[in-house]
Amino acid sequence: MSRKIFNYIKNLHIDPDTDMLKRIDAQRLNLFAFSIGVVLLLNGLRDLLFGFSNFFWGLFVLGGIFLFLFFFTRARQNILVCLIVMEISMLLVFYFSSTSGFGNGLSLYYFLILNTSLFIFNTKETSRYIIIVFATAFILFLISHYYDFRIFRVAGVENLEFSKNQRFFAFINVFIWFGILGYFILSKHFMILKLYKEVLRGEKIMASMREKLNRKDDMDLENLVKFAMNDDIAFIPKMKSSFPNLYDNLTEINPEITAEEFKLCALLKLGFTTKDIAEYNCISVRTVQTRKSRLRKSFRISSDTDLYKWIDTL
DSSP: OHHHHHHHHHHTTOOTTSOHHHHHHHHHHHHHHHHHHHHHHHHHHHHHHTTOHHHHHHHHHHHHHHHHHHHOHHHHHOHHHHHHHHHHHHHHHHHHHTSSOGGGOGGGHHHHHHHHHHHHSOSTTTTHHHHHHHHHHHHHHHHHHHTTTOOSOOTTTTOHHHHHHHHHHHHHHHHHHHHHHHHHHHHHHHHHHHHHHHHHHHHHHHHHHHHHHTOTTOHHHHHHHHHHHTTOTTHHHHHHHHSHHHHHHHHHHOTTOOHHHHHHHHHHHTTOOHHHHHHHTTOOHHHHHHHHHHHHHHHTOOTTSOHHHHHHTO
16 A cells, blocks of 8 residues: 555656656655655644644645646746745745744755755756755845844744754754655665666676677667566567567477467567576566476486576577
């Protein structure tokens, strides 16, 4: 159940046919916007329970903005809307951090917004907006500093006990936000790295196959390998059309060949290693090894025969 909810949040309003890199970016932003929105709303409710309605409304507005960006994908994809959100967020930080002195710790939120801008404006075309965000934060901080962070008045904030609690909760919130932001930055990095490795592996497989088949310009081979790596249902039909004799030769040896066995033979034919097959089919290496053993028994292949050489003879 929790997995379904997670996948729903991650893939909301994302076209399945979207380019892989854009999809990874959109998924990270979906999860980030939803997570931060929920954290801010919960903290707003906490302040409301303690009777600080001003702080509640500030956090409520900020959390609502992030949830708005989550539910309305078109707004999030608009760079100007994202810039406006960053600016509004800093104005809210400016207001609440300038109520009871620097000691309330709310100015720490500036650093969160600055790091969030690095996460959102992460392309060459949008990087100039980072300068605007940084400049705004710097100017607002200087103004607050000039007035000793005591520009606005909010009832009850001068209470020493409240100030200590506020500073503590500000630190906790910043800590959580940085943790969430760091997680999504790292997960995005690891996913892109994995995608890059898959591309390199795919190119290596295609180069090896073209060398064996002597078909330098075979574009079907590229799609075939792509279908195999994505565990696409179109892989088997594509394999049968690309290697029309393979299935006939296999059924001639074993008329009772199963769909699972033919798929394994097809992957072996393309040169996929045991680790490759396990990774792209979301199964364990041991499961692949078991299937290979069953394949040997089913086709009466001796243990000293190399499966890859055997499949190449068909």
